[in-house]
Amino acid sequence: MSISVLVGAQWGDEGKGKMIDYLSRDCDLIVRFQGGDNAGHTVINEHGVFKLHLIPSGIFNKGGECLIGTGTVVNPDVLEDEIKQIEDAGVRMSGLKISGKAHILMPYHQKLDELMEVAGGIGTTKRGIGQAYSYKALRKNLRFEDLLNLNSARKKLEAILPVINNQMRAYGAEDYTVDFLYEKCEKWAERFASMIVDPIRYLHSYIDADKNILFEGQLAAMKDIDLGIYPYVTSSNPTAAYAAVSGGFSAKKIDHVIGVAKAFSSAVGAGPFPTEEFEGDIDLIRGKGDKPDDEFGARTGRSRRLGWLDIPVLKYTNLINGFDTLALCKIDKLDNLPEIKVCVAYELDGEVIDYFPNTEELERVKPVYETLPGWMCSTKEIRRLEDLPENAKKYIKTIEELVGTTVGYVGVGPDREELAV
Known part of the structure; x- marks a missing residue:
């Protein structure tokens, strides 16, 4: 048996849908454990392009079932529309269940x-x-x-x-x-x-049968109602421990926590965003909105705020979640940049700080940057981490050393298979 939890490591929109779709192939049950239809997980596979807001991104896994869990709030009309979208693509929905306590x-x-x-x-x-x-x-x-x-x-x-x-x-x-x-x-x-189940009995039947279970979080710790940039947060807890809280099982049973981050930073909505940039190389990442992985919200269509990778944010979310593995998505978006900036620390009121500040202080911080050389070649066809360009590997190594975890997956495109492992 294995219980894994996948959560966002930044502000949301990191690529969780892609990773759940990929990882779910080895799972018997995928559980969406918090949130509602206020955010979307984009999945691109042989069935088409999908922006899922309530249904777990593992719904395309023919060998398992999916549960919309107790910690969620569900608009049934939105769920009906989403089911139709997937059924119209020829995917059977018999494996979808809804917690009676949702x-x-x-x-x-x-x-x-x-x-x-x-x-x-x-x-x-x-x-x-x-x-x-x-x-x-x-x-x-x-x-x-x-x-x-x-x-x-x-x-x-x-x-x-x-x-x-x-x-x-x-x-x-x-x-x-x-x-x-x-x-x-x-x-x-x-x-x-016919889809409604008693979530405690249902989930524990999988645990008792030594099945592989994957919990899918929405948004990320920076938007957590308690630990994020309050009040610019969501209304639930998109952190790994909440999978156990809402699932009704001991947190000691969680075997593996996977954090998903972009190779840069993005955010939607108001609130502090220390590494935000408005022009120059960072704007080359955005795209025009005609591709599914361009930087526009899956739910709102709003242009995302963009910035350089923020190591203090990743260190903070790692502190909260305890990432065993980090999935670094969209590194291909950096392929044509000659130099890449990385925020390695914050300066607050003239002093470099070694802690993550509160929301009001975060509004005042200045990012401390290091500049790394780019690799200036395409990564889209690469499927093994060891085959990445040397400067891309140095970029990843820098992240691992500064955050204190291991990067086990690198996204090199939006499709399920466009992944280096």
């Missing part, structure tokens, strides 16, 4: 997100993720198991709606009715009831 993202969650962003937000995707998690903490949500008892679900809606509608009125929006929401629940129950 929370349902309701229409009013999304509406509240839109209203709150207009009133002054942090640049959310307006998908209702934060509101769904907020009402989870207030104990005023429905879970997927409620779709198995619609009479009970209706009573819960009757208790929840007065609180929701008070908020709606505060923003000048229209009330929701129980009948409208109950009709949606009836539709969702008909569509998803």
Whole structure:
């Protein structure tokens, strides 16, 4: 048996979908363990190009099953659209399961997100993720198991709606009715009831049978609600330990933690981003948006903020997660750069610091750079780490030494097979 957890090592958008798609071929179960449809994992394989927001990226693995786990918040309408996209590509979805304890993202969650962003937000995707998690903490949500008892679900809606509608009125929006929401629940129950499982029994049946399990995180530690750049964060915990917390098993059972990083840095939304650059060589990385691996958000389509690789960020996320292996994606985007800058430290108020600062301090830091020589040749056809150009290997070695982990995979293109190992 093996339990592995794959998480982002930067700000999100690192290439987790590609890595899950690749690694899932050796897995019996792939579990998406937190987040909602506010971010996307891009998968490119023989079936086509997919931007997955809820369904685990291992859905294309014919030999295993996929679970949308307890720590997620799920918009059933978005899930239905995503299932159709994959089925239209000829992929069977019989192996997809949904935790009965996963929370349902309701229409009013999304509406509240839109209203709150207009009133002054942090640049959310307006998908209702934060509101769904907020009402989870207030104990005023429905879970997927409620779709198995619609009479009970209706009573819960009757208790929840007065609180929701008070908020709606505060923003000048229209009330929701129980009948409208109950009709949606009836539709969702008909569509998803057969997929809903008791997640504890289901997951432990795989653990007890010594199966290989891979947990898939969304976003990254820099966006963690507790440990990230608060308040410019997501509403869940995209860190390795949360796979065990939400999965309902001992963290001692996790065998391997894989961090995924880009060979440079990118971010979406507001908040500090120390290595951000706006022009010059870094802008050559972006692309024009006509390729699936160009630097535009999989969910929003927004142009990503770009910067040089930030070692203090990687050291911080490694401290939190304990990476056994690092997957370094998109190194091919650096193929044509004569020189590559790497942020090796921060200077705060005139002093080089040896700790990761808080959010307000991070706004003030100045990156301390080292400049490494580029390799000025294509890496796209390379499939073995030892065959990479010497300067690319020096770049990777520098990262390993400064971060304190091993780079075991190097992405040299967007497709599943474009990987050096």
